[in-house]
Amino acid sequence: MLSWVKDVTRLTKPKNVFWFDGSDDDTAQITKSMLDRAELIKLNESEYKNCYLFRNLPDDVARVKERTFICTKTPEEAGPTNNWMSIIRAKTLLNELFDGVMLDKEMYIIPYLLGPEKSKYSRWGVEATDSPLVALTTAILTKAGKTVLEEFGDSGRFVRGIHSTGNLKKENRYICHFPDEELLMSINTNYGGNASLSKKPHALRLASFQAKKEGWLAEHMFILELEDPNGKCFYISGALPSASGKTNLAMIRPPKAFNDWKIRTVGDDIAWIHCSDEGSTVGINPEHGFFGVAYDTGPYSNPNILECIKKNTLFTNVGLTTDNKPWWEGLTEEVPKNVIDWTGKRWASNSKAPVANKNSRYATKIDQYSLKSKNYNLPDGVPISIILFGGRRANLVPLVYEAYNWEHGILIGAMMRAETTTAISGKVGQLRHDPMGMMDFCGYNMGDYFAHWIEFGKKLKTKPRIFFVNWFRKDGLGNYLWPGFSENFRILKWMVDRVENGIDAVSTPIGYIPKVDSIDLTGLDIKKETVEELLKIDKDGWLKELSEIKEFFYEFDGKIPNELWNEYYKLEKRLIESQ
Numbered sequence: 409m410l411s412w413v414k415d416v417t418r419l420t421k422p423k424n425v426f427w428f429d430g431s432d433d434d435t436a437q438i439t440k441s442m443l444d445r446a447e448l449i450k451l452n453e454s455e456y457k458n459c460y461l462f463r464n465l466p467d468d469v470a471r472v473k474e475r476t477f478i479c480t481k482t483p484e485e486a487g488p489t490n491n492w493m494s495i496i497r498a499k500t501l502l503n504e505l506f507d508g509v510m511l512d513k514e515m516y517i518i519p520y521l522l523g524p525e526k527s528k529y530s531r532w533g534v535e536a537t538d539s540p541l542v543a544l545t546t547a548i549l550t551k552a553g554k555t556v557l558e559e560f561g562d563s564g565r566f567v568r569g570i571h572s573t574g575n576l577k578k579e580n581r582y583i584c585h586f587p588d589e590e591l592l593m594s595i596n597t598n599y600g601g602n603a604s605l606s607k608k609p610h611a612l613r614l615a616s617f618q619a620k621k622e623g624w625l626a627e628h629m630f631i632l633e634l635e636d637p638n639g640k641c642f643y644i645s646g647a648l649p650s651a652s653g654k655t656n657l658a659m660i661r662p663p664k665a666f667n668d669w670k671i672r673t674v675g676d677d678i679a680w681i682h683c684s685d686e687g688s689t690v691g692i693n694p695e696h697g698f699f700g701v702a703y704d705t706g707p708y709s710n711p712n713i714l715e716c717i718k719k720n721t722l723f724t725n726v727g728l729t730t731d732n733k734p735w736w737e738g739l740t741e742e743v744p745k746n747v748i749d750w751t752g753k754r755w756a757s758n759s760k761a762p763v764a765n766k767n768s769r770y771a772t773k774i775d776q777y778s779l780k781s782k783n784y785n786l787p788d789g790v791p792i793s794i795i796l797f798g799g800r801r802a803n804l805v806p807l808v809y810e811a812y813n814w815e816h817g818i819l820i821g822a823m824m825r826a827e828t829t830t831a832i833s834g835k836v837g838q839l840r841h842d843p844m845g846m847m848d849f850c851g852y853n854m855g856d857y858f859a860h861w862i863e864f865g866k867k868l869k870t871k872p873r874i875f876f877v878n879w880f881r882k883d884g885l886g887n888y889l890w891p892g893f894s895e896n897f898r899i900l901k902w903m904v905d906r907v908e909n910g911i912d913a914v915s916t917p918i919g920y921i922p923k924v925d926s927i928d929l930t931g932l933d934i935k936k937e938t939v940e941e942l943l944k945i946d947k948d949g950w951l952k953e954l955s956e957i958k959e960f961f962y963e964f965d966g967k968i969p970n971e972l973w974n975e976y977y978k979l980e981k982r983l984i985e986s987q
């Protein structure tokens with residue numbers, strides 16, 4: 409590690425090197441230096457203890473796919489869903505951009521651990537960055553610093569990450585991944601998802617590549633714990649596209665009628681899933697904190713997180729009230745008077761622009777979240793019995809359905825499409841392929857990735873059951889049919905009833921759907937016809953969907969595994985025969 413840090417120092421030429429030991433002292437020192445330079449705003453201490461606001465530049469507030477590259481020997485290794493750059497070209501370009509980039513700056517060296525301590529499933533990384541924001545964020549989202557170094561010992565294996573805020577010019581923004589070398593290089597951005605390399609670049613893109621080689625899965629999934637009234641716990645892992653309510657689902661509060669059920673969180677964004685020595689499916693959360701979307705988070709969408717983010721939390725791109733409290737749409741009904749918007753300007757009350765950026769975030773430690781699972785940090789992980797995929801779809805996709813088997817489940821994961829949100833820069837509301845929520849995060853050819861899922865399943869003695877959910881179906885007038893939020897718990901309960909209690913379901917061409925009366929609707933005012941509508945299968949619509957999926961699969965140039973095509977044709981046949 410020392411010799412690598414020397415190399416990075418020679419390249420970037422910082423004025424000094426700050427070895428971040430993860431202590432409160434170090435964190436306080438970095439925080440103070442940022443406050444002195446007016447890069448951070450201290451929030452109201454009595455209501456938001458030790459909380460800060462950081463404002464990114466307006467064109468640097470989300471991940472940028474078009475500036476994100478997988479650098480391998482051949483484009484085929486990266487596959488059609490990734491931007492590819494040759495290793496030589498990327499290195500030439502980046503070495504030039506990084507040359508002397510930290511001249512008048514401090515370089516922070518941040519050793520971090522992804523996953524529980526003393527776990528064979530955990531992995532190390534080190535990020536060298538000139539961004540104090542990245543240092544603070546990494547200290548929240550991972551285990552960083554001295555404790556890690558102690559475990560690290562003389563190990564030479566760690567993911568190397570080099571980052572510089574640079575000049576923030578978009579044309580020269582690069583987030584480059586070199587899977588063969590386990591190296592990450594990112595420049596001219598300071599937004600979490602691009603700059604905090606431990607997160608998506610390491611824990612998903614590089615980890616997915618490592619996982620393929622080593623026989624496990626690195627997934628864009630939450631893990632939640634559901635405890636039934638008898639005290640039995642089940643673990644559900646699920647992938648929803650960014651900003652589709654993944655964090656909120658992982659922290660869902662059951663409706664009143666289900667007071668004796670408990671939902672606790674193991675992780676909200678990333679799951680590393682392994683086949684244990686006994687052949688069971690176990691998952692860990694590689695992260696140690698939450699980097700959740702603030703915008704729209706409130707008493708309805710996620711009451712549980714609100715208390716947690718009132719201390720030791722780093723907010724980005726939210727609004728600011730006159731008494732220095734953070735504010736975003738959804739937090740309270742009324743916009744506070746004289747609020748400052750996320751860009752730092754006074755918000756005009758007739759303005760159509762939002763107060764907080766739609767991708768505004770809170771970074772906070774899982775430790776201080778009261779409803780974390782007591783097993784969130786187990787070295788052996790937690791047993792996963794249900795895998796859930798989902799997407800935001802105004803029509804076609806029913807509220808919930810279950811795959812017939814593992815391979816069929818992989819197909820429905822691969823078929824996942826969702827209406828776009830703002831976590832990735834670009835247009836909102838268009839339909840976009842997002843297989844298993846990994847479109848932006850799979851560090852290699854996704855055709856090989858699907859094949860890897862099939863292979864992984866072969867090792868498992870008991871396979872998790874696979875479901876698909878869609879909370880966002882609308883009626884002909886554009887109204888949501890399902891109330892969503894905490895009511896989604898009812899669907900989780902149905903899944904558990906299926907898996908644990910074997911309750912009956914209806915076979916349809918696309919999979920099993922619930923019998924209308926088997927979703928527990930106690931205390932919910934919803935018409936039976938609405939539930940029927942929510943579960944309706946539009947066969948012609950599905951055949952059209954399949955033809956579009958086929959086009960997508962063709963892009964993989966023969967890499968889609970036969971098992972997936974078999975499931976595809978079986979599904980098509982079921983749809984045609986049921987006409």
Ligand code: SAT
Nearest residue numbers: 471600601608650831
């Ligand atoms: O943009 S991040 O990857 O940091 C957060 C997310 O989209 O889940």
Ligand code: MN
Nearest residue numbers: 628650651677
């Ligand atoms: Mn995510």
